[in-house]
Amino acid sequence: xxxxxxxxxxxxxxxxxxxxxxxxxxxxxxxxxxxxxxxxxxxxxxxxxxxxxxxxxxxxxxxxxxxxxxxxxxxxxxxxxxxxxxxxxxxxxxxxxxxxxxxxxxxxxxxxxxxxxxxxxxxxxxxxxxxxxxxxxxxxxxxxxxxxxxxxxxxxxxxxxxx
Amino acid sequence: xxxxxxxxxxxxxxxxxxxxxxxxxxxxxxxxxxxxxxxxxxxxxxxxxxxxxxxxxxxxxxxxxxxxxxxxxxxxxxxxxxxxxxxxxxxxxxxxxxxxxxxxxxxxxxxxxxxxxxxxxxxxxxxxxxxxxxxxxxxxxxxxxxxxxxxxxxxxxxxxxxxxxxxxxxxxxxxxxxxxxxxxxxxxxxxxxxxxxxxxxxxxxxxxxxxxxxxxxxxxxxxxxxxxxxxxxxxxxxxxxxxxxxxxxxxxxxxxxxxxxxxxxxxxxxxxxxxxxxxxxxxxxxxxxxxxxxxxxxxxxxxxxxxxxxxxxxxxxxxxxxxxxxxxxxxxxxxxx
Numbered sequence: 001x002x003x004x005x006x007x008x009x010x011x012x013x014x015x016x017x018x019x020x021x022x023x024x025x026x027x028x029x030x031x032x033x034x035x036x037x038x039x040x041x042x043x044x045x046x047x048x049x050x051x052x053x054x055x056x057x058x059x060x061x062x063x064x065x066x067x068x069x070x071x072x073x074x075x076x077x078x079x080x081x082x083x084x085x086x087x088x089x090x091x092x093x094x095x096x097x098x099x100x101x102x103x104x105x106x107x108x109x110x111x112x113x114x115x116x117x118x119x120x121x122x123x124x125x126x127x128x129x130x131x132x133x134x135x136x137x138x139x140x141x142x143x144x145x146x147x148x149x150x151x152x153x154x155x156x157x158x159x160x161x162x163x
Numbered sequence: 164x165x166x167x168x169x170x171x172x173x174x175x176x177x178x179x180x181x182x183x184x185x186x187x188x189x190x191x192x193x194x195x196x197x198x199x200x201x202x203x204x205x206x207x208x209x210x211x212x213x214x215x216x217x218x219x220x221x222x223x224x225x226x227x228x229x230x231x232x233x234x235x236x237x238x239x240x241x242x243x244x245x246x247x248x249x250x251x252x253x254x255x256x257x258x259x260x261x262x263x264x265x266x267x268x269x270x271x272x273x274x275x276x277x278x279x280x281x282x283x284x285x286x287x288x289x290x291x292x293x294x295x296x297x298x299x300x301x302x303x304x305x306x307x308x309x310x311x312x313x314x315x316x317x318x319x320x321x322x323x324x325x326x327x328x329x330x331x332x333x334x335x336x337x338x339x340x341x342x343x344x345x346x347x348x349x350x351x352x353x354x355x356x357x358x359x360x361x362x363x364x365x366x367x368x369x370x371x372x373x374x375x376x377x378x379x380x381x382x383x384x385x386x387x388x389x390x391x392x393x394x395x396x397x398x399x400x401x402x403x404x405x406x407x408x409x410x411x412x413x414x415x416x417x418x419x420x421x422x423x424x425x426x427x428x429x430x431x432x433x434x435x436x437x438x439x440x441x442x443x444x445x446x447x448x449x450x451x452x453x454x455x456x457x458x459x460x461x462x463x464x465x466x467x468x469x470x471x472x473x474x475x476x477x478x479x480x481x482x483x484x485x486x487x488x489x490x491x492x493x494x495x496x497x498x499x500x
Contacts, residue, residue: 016461023460027199034204 044122046155049105051123052098052136053144055116055152062142063117066093070109070118078102079109096138100128116156121148174266178255186402187217193455200459227391232294235388239293244389244396247286251403254279258410259334261420261439272333273321276411277314280366283404284310287368287375290397291385302384305466306368306375312473313365313372319481320359323352323488324415337419343427347418351491354484356416358477360450363408365473367401369454371461374469409450410443417446 009015035042056062066083082095109118121144128134136144145152191206191213198205206213231240257272259265269275284306291303325331327348328339340347349356365372376384386397413419420439424430464472 019460020456023200023456026202027196030202032199032202032204034202036204 044124046158048122048124048155049107049120051100051121051126051144052103052109052141053119053121053148053152054096054138054141055119055145055149056142062092063115064093064096065115065117066091067114069112069114073108073112075106075108076102076104078104093138096141097135098141099135101134119145119152119156121152122155123148171266175256178260178266179252182252182255182403182406183399185406186399187221189402189406189451190220190398191217192452193458196452196455197459200456221395224391224395229391229393230388232296232388234295236293236295239289240388241393243286243290243293244393244400245286246289247283247400248396248403249286250279250282251400251407254407255403257333258407258414259337259419260443263334264440265334268332268334270330270332273325273331273336276333277318277321280317280404280407281310281314283400286400287385290389294385294388296388298381298383298387299385301381302375302377302387305377306385309365309368309372309375309469309473312470313362313477316358316473316477316481317362317366319478319485320352320355320362321415323355323481323485324348326485326488326492327352333414333419337414337421340418341421341425342418343425343431344418344423347416347421349416351496352416352484352488354480355488356412358481359416360412360453362473362477363412364454364457365469367404367408367454369401369405370458371464372469373463374466377463379463405454406447406451409447409454412450413443413446419443419446 054062054064066081068081068083071079071081078099080095080097080099081093083091084094086092105120107120110116110120113119118141123144194216195205195213206216209215209219231237254276256267257265257269257275259268265272287306288303291299291306294300324336328336330336330339336348368375374384376386378384381387386394389397420443422431422434422437422439422442424434
């Protein structure tokens, strides 16, 4: 009996029609899951690792103390730091460069930072128009931090209980 | 003399311009329909709801360079696209869009169609051979074997239509199907109708029979080396052929320009105002939609499975049904004979 029903199934296109019913159902009743990218964006986790930024304390003092832990931990050797002794005796950076082409956005720099200075923002879309622009310097990183400070602080607070 | 020439040209353009528009928007419909079947959206950025997308695509292809490979046979390489589009457009000459509304109302219409659809594959063969590329040659070999195999099944299916209608004139075939939808040929010729449609999908090298293209195995088959407008011409020919097969299926098996409720007591007069051409286009549109539906649903046939289906399933089915059909015709069964 089995071969006979197999014959009938293939001659009556039973399985083909079942498959076509499924695609028709998806076309008619299922909503498309596509997001219209520039207007719609996917929701992001507080732990999202995007473009890098340097943060400041609320009084405007930059957090970075030039300990160079991030430079040491960076697996891609993307960070370059030079430091000096400021007049008040603290160690500060004169140079804090990140090569965005080398950076792999692993987040180790943020993990290693004792003062939560270097952080990864939620910014996932950015571009450069010149090759040299791949290296972002301290001013650009601080500006990035200033721009997203409220978001950064909120994300760190949200993640704090799990650390 | 000049006047007749002018009218012939006018008739040709009256078919070709809507045909080109239909081809352009078939590509758009394809991307939208398959997109929605796969829970995507399809092109929706160029113009309202993406409606200008085909025009943008055409412009892009027009401005692109036609790259001719160094070791290609230049003359054949450039002739091949023309050889595919020529029969794809020429076959439209005999399609009756309404009562007596064919460019050429010839008595051997069915043979002409068969000849034109088979000629199309020569363009493919020459394209693959002239490209002098491995993938193109493999695609060409596959296309040749496939078209030869499926042409037989298709020819037999058309023989059935010929026997039932008693004429090769396409207008005559539609006339023989006068009446409501159960008097059309799809019912007495059901196995032939399905065979014709499967063979038609295979003839146009469309999914699930697109092994000549097989983008996942042999890149694009016969047209790997083509770019710009030369590629667009292949594309145009493929879609014109799809529409042609759809219109033929509607003409030969679904009563052409006849309304599905013709001759019925209430519905018949109520829908009598709809012109026959609209009915024909609606029927053909259903088949064209099926092309897209199949492509979104079925995976590609393996080469040996394709051959098995053609030779060991479709051809026996048609032969058996031709014998049955002979009996039906001699017995004068049903309203058809």
